[in-house]
Amino acid sequence: MKTVQAYKKDNSWIYLTDMQALNNPLVLVFGNRYLLEDTTVIDDIRKEFPYEHLVFGSTSGEIAGENVIENSIAITAIEFEKSSFVIKRDNILSHNKNAVELGKALYEQMPKENLKHLFVLSEGSFVNGSSLIAGLEDNVFKNVCITGGMCGDDARFEKTLASYKENPKEGEVVLIGFYGDTLEITFASVGGWQPFGPERIITKSEGNILYEIDGKPALNLYKKYLGDKAEELPQASLLYPLNVTIPGKEVPVVRTILNIDNDAQSMILAGDAPEESLVQLMMATVDGIADGANKAALYAMHNRKTMPQVALLISCVGRKLVMNQRVEEEIEQVKEMIGDTTTITGFYSYGEMAPFVNSNFCELHNQTMTLTLISE
Incomplete structure (x- = not known):
């Protein structure tokens, strides 16, 4: 070669x-x-x-x-x-x-x-x-x-x-x-990222679009966690991805939020996040x-x-x-x-x-x- x-x-x-x-x-x-x-x-x-x-x-x-x-x-x-x-x-x-x-x-x-x-x-x-x-x-x-x-x-x-x-x-x-x-x-x-906060359940999603977590609008819940950083979405989401454990799989995958829809209160992820999956926020250090x-x-x-x-x-x-x-x-x-x-x-x-x-x-x-x- x-x-x-x-x-x-x-x-x-x-x-x-x-x-x-x-x-x-x-x-x-x-x-x-x-x-x-x-x-x-x-x-x-x-x-x-x-x-x-x-x-x-x-x-x-x-x-x-x-x-x-x-x-x-x-x-x-x-x-x-x-x-x-x-x-x-x-x-x-x-x-x-x-x-x-x-x-x-x-x-x-x-x-x-x-x-x-x-x-x-x-x-x-x-x-x-x-x-x-x-x-x-x-x-x-x-x-x-x-x-x-x-x-x-x-x-x-x-x-x-x-x-x-x-x-x-x-x-x-x-x-x-x-x-x-x-x-x-x-x-x-x-990865090297660590989950934090409570583990929740995805209650409404379609493919890579996440609508509800624990029966509440996903984007609204996510913004509450971000606090002041919510004004910097969607870029700020790169610092706080989601840890998703899909039903039937033992190892979780990480999902980055690529974009948000304020009207639908939804988040567009880089990959699927099926309903009934467990989800947590993540953060990382250098x-x-x-x-x-x-x-x-x-x-x-x-x-x-x-x-x-x-x-x-x-x-x-x-x-x-x-x-x-x-x-x-x-x-x-x-x-x-x-x-x-x-x-x-x-x-x-x-x-x-x-x-x-x-x-x-x-x-x-x-x-x-x-x-x-x-x-x-």
Whole structure:
């Protein structure tokens, strides 16, 4: 495996590796949404990396090496020497915003022979991440796992962009299939947030829209907890996500509030929160988040036969806001576990996708550090 990594900031290209020509690489382009909307920037990317398989995704911050960057374009080109990849794309707007059907259609397109792993890069505005995963896993081979993330737009929540080959646009979901017996791919997802306050019951919800908790309007109850910070919604919700224990599941998931509807007194979450689920507020410290990143790397490295050559890091925008000037500490925690020779790339997201530890079934997470470690 060969990699070339660079980022563009303030109209200058900064290379983190030696420049070299690659043979038919997978090129991951993570960047600020405004920059990805600029056709002159896209033209410059294509000139600097004149390859076929460019995958674009907007972010809430870019990860390149040990660096967490903002208002930039971070590019990692990966040449697979012993294995291969296939990329498919579809648009949620072509499926009447039905993420389950989109997931099914995407997986149907993917060749199945020797499929080792699936990585999904989803737009983060229209897609219900839980439903997308349900569609992808509907007929998935039991030994094929899914990881990935949902694109971001800093803390604006205006719109997100993604694409494969084409210029970035709204509604796109990109699925990358990795193939070959030489591949070793491991993963993990850990948060580091702590629940607080009383445990309540979701009494009315529909998909990822939360209407009532304990029979009371959800948004009104949430605002009471936030106090003065309620004036800063929906951005303030990134600091106080929900801990949701879904009926029939032992391990809770974290749900970020993406938007609010004052008229309906409801909250739009990044994933499903079914009725009868138990729910609590959560909060975090910088040290707790950094420790979560360390544990994620520890779990992802457990029982690996080879050292990872590429690490794909998807971390939540809420973690970035809490850590602020110390945000690179969670990247440092990961690097300590995976070693100095691994190419690290990724972005801050509106949702992370990975199975729980000791499971093959993917879940949508929020407020976690999610790692996908690849070697061949």
